[in-house]
Amino acid sequence: MTRQKQRGGRFRTALTLVTTLGMLAGAALTGAAPASAAAGGGERASVPVAPGVEYRYFDVAGSHGAARVHVLDVDLRDPRTSVGLLYPGKVAARSPVSALADGAGAVGGINGDFFNITETQHPGVEATGAPVGPAIAGGRVLKGAVPDGQRFGPAMPPGVTTEAVLGVGYDRRARLDSLALDGEVRTQEARLPLGGLNQYALPVGSVGAFTSDWGSVSRVRATCGTDTSRGAPCSTDTHEVTVRGGRVVASSDTPGAGPIAPGSTVLVGREAGAQELRKLSAGDWVHVKHRLVASGSRMPLRFALGGYPVLRGGAPLPGLDGITSAVRTAAGISDNGRRLLLLSLDGSPEFRAGLTIAEVARTLQEMGARDGFSLDGGGSSTLVSATSTLVARPPGADAVTVRNNPSGGIERPVPNGIGVFSRS
Numbered sequence: 001m002t003r004q005k006q007r008g009g010r011f012r013t014a015l016t017l018v019t020t021l022g023m024l025a026g027a028a029l030t031g032a033a034p035a036s037a038a039a040g041g042g043e044r045a046s047v048p049v050a051p052g053v054e055y056r057y058f059d060v061a062g063s064h065g066a067a068r069v070h071v072l073d074v075d076l077r078d079p080r081t082s083v084g085l086l087y088p089g090k091v092a093a094r095s096p097v098s099a100l101a102d103g104a105g106a107v108g109g110i111n112g113d114f115f116n117i118t119e120t121q122h123p124g125v126e127a128t129g130a131p132v133g134p135a136i137a138g139g140r141v142l143k144g145a146v147p148d149g150q151r152f153g154p155a156m157p158p159g160v161t162t163e164a165v166l167g168v169g170y171d172r173r174a175r176l177d178s179l180a181l182d183g184e185v186r187t188q189e190a191r192l193p194l195g196g197l198n199q200y201a202l203p204v205g206s207v208g209a210f211t212s213d214w215g216s217v218s219r220v221r222a223t224c225g226t227d228t229s230r231g232a233p234c235s236t237d238t239h240e241v242t243v244r245g246g247r248v249v250a251s252s253d254t255p256g257a258g259p260i261a262p263g264s265t266v267l268v269g270r271e272a273g274a275q276e277l278r279k280l281s282a283g284d285w286v287h288v289k290h291r292l293v294a295s296g297s298r299m300p301l302r303f304a305l306g307g308y309p310v311l312r313g314g315a316p317l318p319g320l321d322g323i324t325s326a327v328r329t330a331a332g333i334s335d336n337g338r339r340l341l342l343l344s345l346d347g348s349p350e351f352r353a354g355l356t357i358a359e360v361a362r363t364l365q366e367m368g369a370r371d372g373f374s375l376d377g378g379g380s381s382t383l384v385s386a387t388s389t390l391v392a393r394p395p396g397a398d399a400v401t402v403r404n405n406p407s408g409g410i411e412r413p414v415p416n417g418i419g420v421f422s423r424s
Helices: 003-018 097-104 272-277 357-366
Strands: 046-050 053-062 065-075 081-086 108-111 135-137 140-143 164-169 174-187 191-197 207-210 238-244 247-252 264-270 286-294 301-306 308-312 329-334 339-345 371-375 390-392 417-422
Touching: 046 417, 053 357, 065 081, 065 108, 065 390, 081 097, 081 135, 081 164, 081 301, 097 108, 097 390, 097 417, 108 329, 108 339, 140 286, 164 371, 174 207, 174 301, 174 329, 174 371, 191 272, 191 286, 207 272, 238 272, 238 286, 264 272, 264 286, 308 357, 329 357, 339 357, 339 390, 357 371
Parallel strands: 191 207
Antiparallel strands: 046 053, 053 065, 065 339, 081 417, 108 390, 108 417, 135 140, 135 301, 164 174, 164 301, 174 191, 174 286, 207 264, 238 247, 238 264, 308 371, 329 339, 329 371
8 A cells, every 4th residue: 555545544534533514425415405504424425416526525623623625526537527717708707606607507616716806905996806817718818927916815835926827738637837928019119028918917017918808897907016016006107009900099098998899909008018008109000919838738728727836746835824724725636637626615603714724735635636726715714705615516406506605604706716517
């Protein structure tokens, strides 16, 4: 028996000992009651959701109290099963995970990346609801990563940036990677590096591109803060131009709002970037190109979303917070990328203490994950938050059911998530 299997066996025994509310296999996915209402003994059980997909939950003893772990176990070796990005159709938009899953026809899912939830430090500026990191849906690039200092969420481990992603390639293998934006704005007079794509924050002095994928939310937020301070004032030196058919058709000194027509690109500049855009006039030729470049994998990603790694090669990353406990969401990768574990903690009052991020990493490790990735979750144990959500469709049902209990009792709208799909 390998050391990993021995650890897994000890962990399963420990889980059985600490389980306070077991799972009734016949009732776990009925949708008649939330998970905390299920009664039973100390047995752990799993319930099939679809071919290659199982749902289960169990309790673990965290440093701040008992925590309930809800899991979707996805076997990517099953050709009928796949995962993809759940999102409302626009980058700057939000919807509950259950609505996203049902709208996409998913049999299950969890919430995804951290996002621009508030703008209290910039009075009068609209919060965009857009996620922090890169995003790819169905092989199509949706957005790049905001500067590290502009992110929302807990501190990342040393050396990790907002470009970190969890993705699945066209080889159907899940992996952790990093996606950097590679783009350019070409005019008759200059070539400018592209500083952002459909992002709620642009690097100081840069030019960013917004497409129809962005949505109708104001683009002003993209010129607020700095590369190192999310709360820094908004820039007073801004400019934007609209490009359609390779020609400038409109310009303004203030970033605008409203939907962007398909085939059009709005370029927003701040400081030095704004000064370059002011040189353009109606009718001038402009060409914009962009792509996301993976640092590790040579396999193109069909799906990707942001967060940050907590486990690599079977070992927790150094510097993980072992003090702050919260209701969290995470994903684990095992079996050489062929198995994906989607994890969401329960936010009901008896389990609201949650786990520290170091405990989440160890939980994924003991479940057999070699790599682990933290996604958006609740705040500290004293802060009510309802981000962490896991949904699964009961066999034979037409809609998913929320299987954990989000803190506060209701789902909070989110910009994206991981959807589980079945062709059966």
